[in-house]
Amino acid sequence: MKPITTLMLASTLVFSGLALAHGDEDHGAPSGPVRKEQKDWGIAGDASxxxxxxxxxxxxxxxxxxxxxxxxQGETVKIAIRNQGQVMHEFVLGTKKxxxxxxxxxxxxxxxEHSEPYMAHVAPGKTGEITWTFNRSGDFDFACLIAGHYQAGMVGKVKVVAASGV
Structure with missing residues (x-):
């Protein structure tokens, strides 16, 4: 690839918001409507x-x-996550992969940092929330993905039981 093409491609990725690292913005409460995107493990739910x-x-x-x-399967739950530690932690739903x-x-x-509806970045002593609809049955996971925490075993399991008669 020509150097100018490489530079243009890199600039496009950085300025289009597709860069891998998020900025330092606050990811506490979502500032607008929740983006509902179907994932293997479900979709953002309505609090009501x-x-x-x-x-x-x-x-x-x-x-x-x-x-x-x-x-x-089909259940919408509010997930309240309390960080009782002295360091930042997070709760991220997903597949193992x-x-x-x-x-x-x-x-x-x-x-x-993260700002997806299936993630909560929670400061020490604070509480985060996720409202999620588990609309697909199966075995899924949750974890803290802060560097080193996942590797230290900060993980959990979600079993979504198929709705009867479906």
Missing amino acids: AAKRTLEFRMTDNMRFTPDRIQVK ELDNHAALMMKFPGM
Whole structure:
């Protein structure tokens, strides 16, 4: 590839928002409507549709409590995540493959932050929330993808049980 073409391609990626690392902007509460994009593990849910709240704790021993949950296919839940540690943690839903890939990126770009509806970046002593509709059955995962946390075992499992009669 010619040098000018390479430079133009790199510039396009950086200025189009497709760069791998996110900026330092605050990713607390979403500032606009939640982007609903179907994922293998479900889709962002409406808070009004959540009939129950699942509460999680994150600690600096690199563990979630609980570390396993079960939901019914089609169920929308509010996930409340409390960081009881002294360092930043996050809660990210996904498939094992997606989490493995994202964790590898986080090792390369440790300052990377997230703003997807299936992710909550939670400061020490704070609480984050996700509202999620588990509309596909199967076994999925959640994890803290901050560099080193995933590798230390900060992971959990989600079992989505198929709706009966479907």
